[in-house]
Amino acid sequence: MQHVEHIGIAVKNLAASIPLFEKLFNTKCYKTELVENENVNTAFLRGGGTKIELLESTDPEGTLARFIEKKGEGIHHIAFEVIDIEDEMQRLKKEGFILLNEKPKAGADNKLICFLHPKQTNGVLIELCMERK
Amino acid sequence: MQHVEHIGIAVKNLAASIPLFEKLFNTKCYKTELVENENVNTAFLRGGGTKIELLESTDPEGTLARFIEKKGEGIHHIAFEVIDIEDEMQRLKKEGFILLNEKPKAGADNKLICFLHPKQTNGVLIELCMERK
Numbered sequence: 184m185q186h187v188e189h190i191g192i193a194v195k196n197l198a199a200s201i202p203l204f205e206k207l208f209n210t211k212c213y214k215t216e217l218v219e220n221e222n223v224n225t226a227f228l229r230g231g232g233t234k235i236e237l238l239e240s241t242d243p244e245g246t247l248a249r250f251i252e253k254k255g256e257g258i259h260h261i262a263f264e265v266i267d268i269e270d271e272m273q274r275l276k277k278e279g280f281i282l283l284n285e286k287p288k289a290g291a292d293n294k295l296i297c298f299l300h301p302k303q304t305n306g307v308l309i310e311l312c313m314e315r316k
Numbered sequence: 317m318q319h320v321e322h323i324g325i326a327v328k329n330l331a332a333s334i335p336l337f338e339k340l341f342n343t344k345c346y347k348t349e350l351v352e353n354e355n356v357n358t359a360f361l362r363g364g365g366t367k368i369e370l371l372e373s374t375d376p377e378g379t380l381a382r383f384i385e386k387k388g389e390g391i392h393h394i395a396f397e398v399i400d401i402e403d404e405m406q407r408l409k410k411e412g413f414i415l416l417n418e419k420p421k422a423g424a425d426n427k428l429i430c431f432l433h434p435k436q437t438n439g440v441l442i443e444l445c446m447e448r449k
Contacts, residue, residue: 184341184364187320190394194438206411207437208317231317231396257439258391261323263364278339304340305327306390 184263184271188294188312189227189234193251193259197239201226204235218291223247225291236262236291260298262310271311272297280304287313317396317404321427321445322360322367326384326392330372334359337368351424356380358424369395369424393431395443404444405430413437420446 194200201212208230215226222242228235238259240248250259265271268287276282281300290296294312301308327333334345341363348359355375361368371392373381383392398404401420409415414433423429427445434441 186365187323190320192438192440200438203436203438207408207413207432207442209407232319254387254390255439257387257434257441258394261391274342275340280340299340301390303336305325305333305336306388307325308390309340 184265184311186264187233188262188264189236189292190258191236191238191260191262191308191310192257193247194237194239194256195251197224197226197237200237200239201228204228204230204237208235214292216291217241220289221247221291223291227292260308260310262296262312265311265313268295268297268311268313275299275311289315317398317444319397320366321395321397322369322425323391324369324371324393324395324441324443325390326380327370327372327389328384330357330359330370333370333372334361337361337363337370341368347425349424350374353422354380354424356424360425393441393443395429395445398444398446401428401430401444401446408432408444422448 210228212226212228217224222245224239226237280303283298287295287297293315295315296310296312299309343361345359345361350357355378357372359370413436416431416433420428420430426448428448429443429445432442
């Protein structure tokens with residue numbers, strides 16, 4: 184894993200959270216994107232040298248909505264950029280980690296992504312991501 | 317805020333979590349430290365280009381133990397390095413954020429730190445930190 188590509192933050196109301204995080208990080212949101220296959224609306228800022236992805240559920244029964252119901256708003260996942268996502272998925276599988284998808288799938292911001300099951304990573308939801316070529 | 321200085325992860329059992337995160341990040345833990353004033357045992361790894369701080373409570377009634385009880389193990393806070401912690405505390409205070417300590421205090425790994433109240437940051441616990449001179 185190369186570096187933290189972004190930090191994903193689960194919010195209830197994207198329109199309210201964008202100005203809040205703009206103030207916090209003293210910067211402006213530069214992009215919003217609907218990720219239909221994940222049922223989330225996203226907004227991006229560069230805060231503290233890192234990409235921050237705010238996530239709002241578009242589906243009251245979806246996994247993000249259930250996360251917020253269970254744990255409240257807050258940090259949802261950490262995404263690490265990898266050089267070769269399939270290689271890293273293989274390495275982690277051999278180490279006994281569970282991948283939430285067997286093949287890399289399309290994520291926001293032109294990425295191929297894979298999540299690890301948080302039950303084996305002390306509750307931390309980790310995303311691997313790689314720029315799509 | 318300059319960059320993500322570390323990501324803090326709340327764990328129940330540090331001895332069990334260290335080898336798990338070593339496997340995850342394909343690296344070795346390089347330091348452990350008891351932070352007495354925070355009632356936490358910490359362990360540090362460099363994972364995915366970033367410092368990872370594993371945190372275990374030494375006090376069953378402490379704030380970290382209560383966090384785990386309420387939300388489960390997982391990402392506890394994100395720490396951002398700042399150039400001048402008092403300046404940044406002033407800026408955030410003026411923006412209406414609540415600081416959990418009025419003066420910078422001693423943190424792990426030779427830092428001066430300040431936390432922001434998560435109720436005003438959509439549940440995200442944010443730490444400002446600056447190397448002690």
